[in-house]
Amino acid sequence: MFTGSIVALITPMDLKGELCRSSLKKIIDYHVHNKTKAIVSVGTTGESATLNQKEHVNIVMMTLEIADKRIPIIAGTGANATTEAISLTKKFEKSGIAGCLTVTPYYNRPTQEGLYQHFKAISENTELPQILYNVPSRTGCDLLPQTIARLSHLKNIIGIKEATGDLSRINKIKILVKNDFLLISGDDITALDFMQLGGHGVISVTANIAAHEMTQMCSFALKKDFVQARKINQKLMLLHEALFIEPNPMPVKWVSKKIGLIKHDTLRLPMTPIINSTCLKLEKALTYANLSLSKI
Template identity: 40%
Template sequence: MTDPLFRGVLPALVTPFRDGRVDEDAFVALVERQIAGGVHGLVPVGTTGETATLSHEEHRRVVELCVQTARGRVPVVAGAGSNSTDEAIELVRHAKTIGADAALVVTPYYNRPSQEGLYAHYAAIAEAVQLPVLVYNVPGRTGVDISNEVLARLAKLPNIVGIKDATSDLTRASLQRVECGEDWVMLSGDDGSGLGYMAHGGHGCISVTANVAPEQTAALYEAAMSGDWAGALQHQDRLVRLHKALFADASPSPTKYALAHLGLCAEDVRLPIVPASEPARREVLEAMRAAGVI
């Protein structure tokens, strides 16, 4: 397999708010900070970007801003999922229109389709829009888990190119690599097990931690991609508390608190997410110190 376009660390970007609206200036600055920190791609309007509480207009605007700011320096994988197939197609079509490099499409949540329904959902998207699609499997949030057998079928479709796997099941990762073929792109969706996922044949991680520590997470995945596992483990040891602390409260409130502490954006979140609790704040600060961020 040649090096995939989607590899290394890709931050699942937060969407900064101020006075109830998207803070576009802060978002652009955060994107520039990520690129300067050496990340390998950008993922706007995923779960960490609070896509569930963005309006459709805001969603589209944030993707456009990300693509415009990146200016082709790193690939942009636009969040474009929905539990309505027609709506997902429209979001993927928009991502293609404004120049995103791929779309990240979550398994349909709440309506809990069958495995055949999941296949039909992604197949319809792949047929409707000629843009690379990464399947996002996060059963803890969606209530549905897409099987390796279905992924192996999807891997045969030209536009379904890989997965963001947030199951933390490393045995599944090895089996999936074998079943889906050498061109299947495998990105972890879990910072804590991301290094292990790389050892099982993964290509990188769509990362929450990178929002706070882009240079440190980029260094971890650079080491792993070059086969320097000892060096990657050293980076992991410095970051592992931060991986955990950023989920000490409902995400992305701890991440936004960390960014606010660094003076990069307000810690504003949208209901039903509320600002990080005091115990979570203390844990975040301790983890930031351990990671060398402050």
């Protein structure tokens, strides 16, 4: 369940900025239909930074309820305070979620020892599988391969989402961790190259609107058919790039509304609607990828 195309799911909202259940059901059904391997609920793309903890938990639990065991759900449970991350993780014990995605503590800029102790404390307070999440461009700190290696030996830390885009990291991590430790890309642009170098899949923003294509691309890559995988990826490359012209998830929400997956592309401040030039680039990328909403 933790390999292949995993979607970093958007959080659909109504015009007032509250969760839109009908749109959430539609996008979950869309991913079940297109054989996405798992859903990450309320990660960065799910706008965790603008949700309070009660809303955060409610959205994960509603996602779990609507999914109804048809697709595994991974909960985003990261926080910049270790006690808060532990508290959030504990709320999902025995809930039925498949595991947790835990981002490095943002803003604090901890040392490598601080990062190790942070994730170790979380691991010691839960039985849930933990996937580390390294995204220095957002958090201001970088989980280095040597620290990942130390963490990989803890009982329930099973893998990492590496979103640096630095492909040289893969081998540096692989030679230090256990053989069954999962390496998952967090960068759509380099995800295929990441898998060709030994990665196991991607937690993808693009999959929100190209679920079938991302599933196919990862399936070919895992079978080591990189010729077919690259044909699909080349069609998606403009989209991979356009989805990050402005901060995620602003572009992907706009596209999700345009193709009919959600009713509104509402964002909570300080996120704002994308500008016209970005819309034009996204439209061009959609046309190039020949994307349309799969029937559900």
